[in-house]
Amino acid sequence: MPADRIEREIDIDAPIDVVWTVITEPEHINGWFTDSAELDIRPGGEGRLGWEAKASNHAMIVNLRVERLDPPHFFSFRWDYPDGEEPTETNAPLVEFSLEARGDSTRLRLVESGLEKIARSEEDKETYFAEHTSGWTRIAERLRDYAPKQQSTVAG
């Protein structure tokens, strides 16, 4: 697996249409992703993902543009590109959701890619990673899986 690619798969005990609604409708997106999402859900449609200030981070707004849409099977977008710029593979990571109906359940697959293609300085990259993970519970176990001892020692 290339290092700049995150791939995940999860089985959800809900019909595909329900899962589709959860991942594409702003009111639901605010339940799992953002504090305030605006989204024009059509190919090329733009969106703004907003997070409120919390103890660990300040408020921010991130640009989003829908790439491909094939309800209820596929939804992809590029995000976090600079204001006033067109999203491309060199300035915006690509997030892809694939949905597959399995009876009354749904298999949801997520890929985020292109993180390393992005022409950012190392410092910007660090900020990107930090900002994209703030506001979420840190899952220490995952980090330990990745590099067991170093992480806890470094953090301490």
Add this chain to the structure above:
Amino acid sequence: MPRGAVETDALVAAVTEPTRRQMLDLLLERGESTATVLADSLPITRQAVSKQLAVLTRVGLVEGEKSGREMRYRLNVERLDRVTRSLGELAATWDQRLMRIKQIAETAAAKQPKK
């Protein structure tokens, strides 16, 4: 930029290989060390340790400095922290988001009448 991708692959490989991980642990504990001293604590030869130190040096996780007849090696903690944090946290963040999607969808589905 391909260079960036290659660099990250090498970094990940450097961190995930068990022997190198042990060496990074030792360097963290001791602050700095030499190939000879590290070899005493590991089930591999000094030559093998040197080879692994070269890999770690190449990706910038370890810095070597000549001291008398031997090189002294030190960990670049900032760089190690960056690698583990960036990749580990991004993946963990998506796990968290997907779990929430699952919860929201399953709660909504449970409220719907069955077809």
